[in-house]
Amino acid sequence: MKSILLLVLSFLLCVTLSYAQVGIGITTPRAFFNVLYGKTVLFGYDTTGTLSSQNIFYPKLIWYGSKGAFRAGGVSGGSETFASWDKNNVGAYSFASGLDTRARGDYTTSMGRTSTANGNNSTAIGNGAQADGENSTAVGNGAWAMGNYSTALGDATQASGEEATAMGLLTVASGNCALAAGNSTHAGGTNATAFGHGTRADGYASTAMGSASSAEGAYSTAMGSNSQASGDISTAMGYLTTASGRASTAMGDETRAIGDYTTAMGSFVSTDGKVGSFAMGDHDPSHSYRSSANNQMMMRFSGGYILYSSGATSQTAAIGLQIAPGGNAWTTISDSTRKENFRSVDGAGFLQKIASMRLGSWNYKGQDAKQYRHYGPMAQDFFTAFGHDALGTIGEDKSINQADFDGVNLIAIQALIKEVQQLKADNQQLRAELKASRQGGQSTQELAKKVARLEALLSTQLDTTSASLKP
CATH class of the missing domain: 2.150.10 (Alkaline Protease, subunit P, domain 1)
Known part of the structure; x- marks a missing residue:
């Protein structure tokens, strides 16, 4: 009995100790x-x-x-x-x-x-x-x-600015609220951002991305490789581009937007400090072109220029104008296979309309009359005379399309050629009659009067035509 009691007490002690x-x-x-x-x-x-x-x-x-x-x-x-x-x-x-x-x-x-x-x-x-x-x-x-x-x-990485963030390898964010990420990037400006490898964003709220690009100006952006945006509100993108002027933009390959409010795009062009100028160039590494005046647009494209003004679904059907490689003037697309609805015109009627038009010299309002004078017709007169044919409207009354102007001139010239040819034929006939009359005894004085009248008529017609075709 004692053994049993001791065993129970031992058991109770173990349980108590295990939960102590x-x-x-x-x-x-x-x-x-x-x-x-x-x-x-x-x-x-x-x-x-x-x-x-x-x-x-x-x-x-x-x-x-x-x-x-x-x-x-x-x-x-x-x-x-x-x-x-x-x-x-x-x-x-x-x-x-x-x-x-x-x-x-x-x-x-x-x-x-x-x-x-x-x-x-x-x-x-x-x-x-x-x-x-x-x-x-x-x-x-x-x-x-x-x-x-x-x-x-x-x-x-180092984040020394207030609320700054540095991420990656050897990055430094020293500006307040700056962000530097990548490899060896530095965001030194307040609210600046530097991404990539070796980029620097030192300007206020500037952004540098890519490799060795630098954004030094306030609110500037540099992207690509070795691009530099040092002007305030400037943008440099691409390879070795520079935007040093205020609100300047350089894009492409080795372009330079030097000067305030300038733009350089493409390859190897520079605004050369000309304020407000725009330079654009093709890829020609052997020649670098530069702007030559303020507020100038300068472009270099050795393959020519094409400007389309229609919304055709196919480029071969598009309408526009172009300058051929090496060309010095705009040419209109005038391929006969691109045209339809041909109509002939009355050339003599064109001559009469030209004869009644106001022609002379003038200048645009607001321009210096001593420096900016021009020759030509008024758009309203031109549109009244030639603005409609049997099918529809040609041009409008505030401007003159150069292609239509050339077309009217060619039609008028063709009509003059026909009149001159007719007059020459009549003159030849009169001369033949004069010769025959001399041989037949006809009055030489009478035939001479006919020839004189014909020559006077021809001279008058030529003078009128010449006056109407003056630019």
Whole structure:
């Protein structure tokens, strides 16, 4: 009976002990292991970096109850890290784990190896990562977040500006609210962005992308390879492009937009400091062309120019004009296979209409009459005379299409040729009659009068025609 009672008591004791709660500095523990508030708990050798006899640093786990701080891992004997886990070097409510990690600021987190979180509410994770600014974050190898609210991610990145972000390898974000990402990029301007390899964005709210591109002007953009946008509100895109003027734009291959409000596009062209000029060029690496006047458009295309003005579905059916390679004037597309609805016209009627038109010299309103004079008809007169045929409307009453102008001139010239040919035929006939009359005894005086009248008529007609065709 005693044996049975002893066995039962032993069983009850084991059950009681297995569910017991341990309290240190407290009489009524509320957990399996309960330490009094404000006490330090150590699992390991000591709370400092004391060396062991074998020069080994024992792993440890420390809870600083008075600060709500936690440490797990170990510290070495270096001058900077030896006492880094001492109570006086620990931030309130901080967390550090790994080797030689430091969480000095309040509410900080440090993890990895030799990472340091100095700023309040900062986080440092990795190898040698350092978060100095308040609310900053450094993650990676040697990442350094110096500015408040800054972020450094990657390898040897630096975010020194307020609210700046550096990502990648050897990137630097020194401007406030700046972003640098990639390899060796630098965002130095406030609100600036640098992406790619070796790019710099130093201007306010500037952007640099690509390889070795630089955006120095405020609100400038540089993209591509070795492009430079140094003017405010400038844009440089492509290879070795430069936009140095205010609100200038350079795009393509080795273009230069030098001068305010200039544009250079294509290859090997420059605005050459001419304000408001526009330069565009084809790919001709052996020759570089430059603008020669302010507010000038200069273009170089050795293959010619084509401008289409219709919405045809096929390019071969499109309407427009062109300059052939090496040409010096615009030519209209006039292929007979592209035309339809042919109608003949009355050439003599065209001559009569031209004879009644107002022709002379004039200048446009607002232009200097001594320098900008012109010859020609009025568009209203031209449209009244030639603006309609049997099928529809030709042109309009405020301008004259050069192709239509040439067409009217050719029709008039053709009519004159026919009249001259007829007059020549009549003259030849009269001369023949004169010769015959001399042989037949007809009055020479009478025939001479006929010839004189015919020649006078021919001269009058030629004078009228010449006057009507003056430009």
